[in-house]
Amino acid sequence: MGRILNLETATTNCSVCVSDGDKVLSLKENNAVNYSHSEQLHIFIKEAVEEASLSFSDLDAIAVSKGPGSYTGLRIGVSSAKGLSFSLDLPLISVPTLESMAHQxxxxxxxxxxxxxxxxxxxxxxxxxxxxxxxxxxxxxxxxxxxxxxxxxxxxxxxxxxxxxxxxxxxxxxxxxxxxKGIVPSAREMAKIAFAKYQAKIFEDVAYFEPFYLKDFVLQGKKKD
Missing domain, CATH: 3.30.420.40 (ATPase, nucleotide binding domain)
Structure with a gap:
């Protein structure tokens, strides 16, 4: 089996899919102008699992887009993936964001x-x-x-x-x-990559895995008058 919950939050597209092998069973996503991940990600996770006619106990792995991308978006996605992986005792798979984009x-x-x-x-x-x-x-x-x-x-x-x-x-x-410029990272293209890693047993250490930020986060302060 290879039923995988895939999470993509590296950009403005909040995207979740459930796949079985390299076949996508369900997809929920919203590419809003502003980031909506904190409000929508867990709703999309629940809906995607339900639309795939599965329960969380039916899943075999959790996959997450690892970056590069938005610092905040990646933190939300990876934190959620790690939480699900730990609580469900499932392996964690990371998918390079740019690689999944190439597959489009x-x-x-x-x-x-x-x-x-x-x-x-x-x-x-x-x-x-x-x-x-x-x-x-x-x-x-x-x-x-x-x-x-x-x-x-x-x-x-x-x-x-x-x-x-x-x-x-x-x-x-x-x-x-x-x-x-219309191509955005989506959980849909993660399915094939994640399944290949699942078959090869290429998993992340849940305790130590961090997103691939590529650059340090810089907090933009207000300009002085």
Whole structure:
């Protein structure tokens, strides 16, 4: 069996799905302008389990999107996942946020997928995947300039997707770059990745697991008059 509760809270999309193997049984999500995770996450968890015609005792694992992304969003998702994992005595699985985003793109052989999440100013969180969703460059926080991702411009097509795609499109002009800012992390794409980890018994230590923030949290103070 492989019935997994998947939680995605790394961005504004509060997303929960229940999967059996790599098949999604139910999905509840809301990509609000403002973060709604603290109000909606546990409601979505309950509704997703019920809509899958399961109870919590039927689950085999808990999976959570580990980042990078919003500091607060990741804290809420990981805290909830760890609480459920501990209370239900279920293994905890972490799914890289950018990897699950890459799975939303149907790329052909030779094409490249670069998920980008908006960070501060001209910065994005990014990773690079081939058309088989294999990571060929690790996750980084980087400032976008005219030379960004230039080493991949000779490929037939480079998919630059996610909330950081807009700022990339304003600077990167190569004809092989295609931009889609509409792709957001969703629990739906976590299912296949989480199930593969479940089969391989790649689990996190519930006591010590922390989100992949990539950067330190910076509290923005009020400007002085």
């Amino acid at each position: 793109v149907k790329a052909l052989e030779g094409e490249i997928i670069i998920p980008v999440l908006d960070a501060r100013r001209m910065e994005v969180y990014s990773a690079v995947f081939n058309g088989d969703y294999e990571e060929i460059r690790e996750t980084r926080a980087e400032v976008i300039d005219e030379s960004s991702f230039g080493e991949y411009s000779s490929r037939t097509k480079v998919h630059i997707v996610g909330s950081g795609a807009q700022k990339c499109s304003e600077i990167l002009a190569h004809s092989n770059f295609y931009f889609d």
